[in-house]
Amino acid sequence: MDRVAVIGGGLAGLASAAALAPRGFRVTVLESRLRLGGRAGSFTDPESGQLVDACQHVSMGCCTNLAHFFATVGVAGFLAPQPRLHFVTPDGRRSVFKADPWPAPLHLGRALLGAHYLTPAEKLRVAWGFAALLREKPDADPPLREWLLSHRQTQRTIDRFWGVVLVSALNETVDRLGLKYARKVFVDGFLRHRDGFVVHVPTVPLGRLYGDELRNWFARHGVEVRENAAVRAVEVEEPNPPTPFPKKEGGVSKCPSPLGGGVGEGSWVSGLAMRDGTTVNADWYVLAVPFERVAGLLPPDLVEREPYFGNIRKLTPSPITSVHIWFDRSVMSLPHAVLVDCLGHWVFNRGEVSPGEFYLQVVISAVRSLRELGHDEIRRRIVTELGCVFPAIGQAKLLRSKVVTEHTATFSAVPGVDQWRPSQASPVANLMVAGDWTATGWPATMEGAVRSGYLAAEAILTRAGRPEQLVRPDLR
Numbered sequence: 001m002d003r004v005a006v007i008g009g010g011l012a013g014l015a016s017a018a019a020l021a022p023r024g025f026r027v028t029v030l031e032s033r034l035r036l037g038g039r040a041g042s043f044t045d046p047e048s049g050q051l052v053d054a055c056q057h058v059s060m061g062c063c064t065n066l067a068h069f070f071a072t073v074g075v076a077g078f079l080a081p082q083p084r085l086h087f088v089t090p091d092g093r094r095s096v097f098k099a100d101p102w103p104a105p106l107h108l109g110r111a112l113l114g115a116h117y118l119t120p121a122e123k124l125r126v127a128w129g130f131a132a133l134l135r136e137k138p139d140a141d142p143p144l145r146e147w148l149l150s151h152r153q154t155q156r157t158i159d160r161f162w163g164v165v166l167v168s169a170l171n172e173t174v175d176r177l178g179l180k181y182a183r184k185v186f187v188d189g190f191l192r193h194r195d196g197f198v199v200h201v202p203t204v205p206l207g208r209l210y211g212d213e214l215r216n217w218f219a220r221h222g223v224e225v226r227e228n229a230a231v232r233a234v235e236v237e238e239p240n241p242p243t244p245f246p247k248k249e250g251g252v253s254k255c256p257s258p259l260g261g262g263v264g265e266g267s268w269v270s271g272l273a274m275r276d277g278t279t280v281n282a283d284w285y286v287l288a289v290p291f292e293r294v295a296g297l298l299p300p301d302l303v304e305r306e307p308y309f310g311n312i313r314k315l316t317p318s319p320i321t322s323v324h325i326w327f328d329r330s331v332m333s334l335p336h337a338v339l340v341d342c343l344g345h346w347v348f349n350r351g352e353v354s355p356g357e358f359y360l361q362v363v364i365s366a367v368r369s370l371r372e373l374g375h376d377e378i379r380r381r382i383v384t385e386l387g388c389v390f391p392a393i394g395q396a397k398l399l400r401s402k403v404v405t406e407h408t409a410t411f412s413a414v415p416g417v418d419q420w421r422p423s424q425a426s427p428v429a430n431l432m433v434a435g436d437w438t439a440t441g442w443p444a445t446m447e448g449a450v451r452s453g454y455l456a457a458e459a460i461l462t463r464a465g466r467p468e469q470l471v472r473p474d475l476r
């Protein structure tokens, strides 16, 4: 039985393990932290002992691979679909965004017409923009802001419509984004299928998704999970003398098989040097760490010589800040709200998490200027802002709060970003890469991470001579 070592217990690594284990591979997941889930995980709050998400995560109906992964490991029931989205403005006015029983893309027409924060003329402009998006080639990736302005959008429609959706979905500002992934958000999420836009919110802390159900499923399929197991270096053997990396044939490098059936010349991974001084050996390796960690784990000369690895350093990060607030009473009746014209972008109502403690979580995407404000000032601004939208906050007592900023939350989907995202099959014979930053055709999301894990598993199966498609189809 071939052994696979997966480096990183985020969604990409876990998905590759879940894909390979039932196909006859003996998988070990090596995770440096004491918990699984990576960026989509939780930590234990030292003050309360509660499991708190580093940041609220949501999925959408169009995320077919994430849904497949959660269903496979038995945790799909922990996500609740939200067929109504609530948009609110600082004056407290609200609009509900929900589908009518008409075929896509007409199902959301009435919802757009009902948006109180756009004038009738602005709604026409937005509809024009949608029609232009549908006519665009899927791979066209000019700067988004210029594209919007050249397609009859104004600064107000950018700020109050396009930006409201895209800054949260892509974690980047409209002036930095390329068109490609903006188009994908609207086409896959809003225009292609009636269910694409439905937001799925976990009903439990994220950490619970990697609990008993997932661990039992892994145990039944022979997957060993090792937490607190940090890889220090991926040891790569070179042919002697080193030869250039082989040319790709049909997307897969011709490399010597580490398993004996050589098909060419190249390098291969001989083992993993662990931080605790031990070594882990396997037949195949999936490197599923964040993009900014990849180069540091590989031999420097390999990264310098091979653009496949060197280009990863050209990806740039974008931050996300989450503000966690606990009040002594219920302050909002909605399950969530999309905040228009506000510093915060989304607020999630997590309800009464312990007796007399009502928990809200606010997400602020891609606001780099927050660095200059301290946590107290960020919390003050957010609580003041929420107080305008939800007046009950004026009567409530703030019990405690927490501000968490992830500076390298996601890669930035700047124009042309895909040229730096590598396919999962690396030029090293038995090494695959996975992660939301690899070439998935998706932006940096949980769906992208799971797709990358499935694609890495597909790459191993192909190199092992038994190709199989594992990635699930899009909603049609």
Ligand SMILES: Cc1cc2nc3c(=O)[nH]c(=O)nc-3n(C[C@H](O)[C@H](O)[C@H](O)COP(=O)(O)OP(=O)(O)OC[C@H]3O[C@@H](n4cnc5c(N)ncnc54)[C@H](O)[C@@H]3O)c2cc1C
Binding pocket: 007, 008, 009, 010, 011, 012, 013, 030, 031, 032, 033, 036, 037, 038, 039, 040, 054, 055, 056, 057, 058, 059, 229, 230, 231, 232, 288, 289, 290, 293, 297, 320, 321, 322, 406, 408, 409, 410, 434, 435, 436, 437, 444, 445, 446, 447, 448, 449
């Ligand atoms: C604040 C925030 C909010 C987000 N909100 C959403 C959202 O609402 N919806 C959505 O779809 N996506 C969201 N995302 C993006 C989503 O979290 C990521 O796309 C996804 O979790 C990436 O998974 P991954 O497996 O590729 O990487 P990661 O989750 O980063 O996993 C990599 C793992 O590798 C481990 N590791 C690193 N180095 C080593 C080493 N040397 N040895 C062993 N292990 C190592 C890390 O500890 C980590 O567990 C958000 C991200 C952030 C940061």
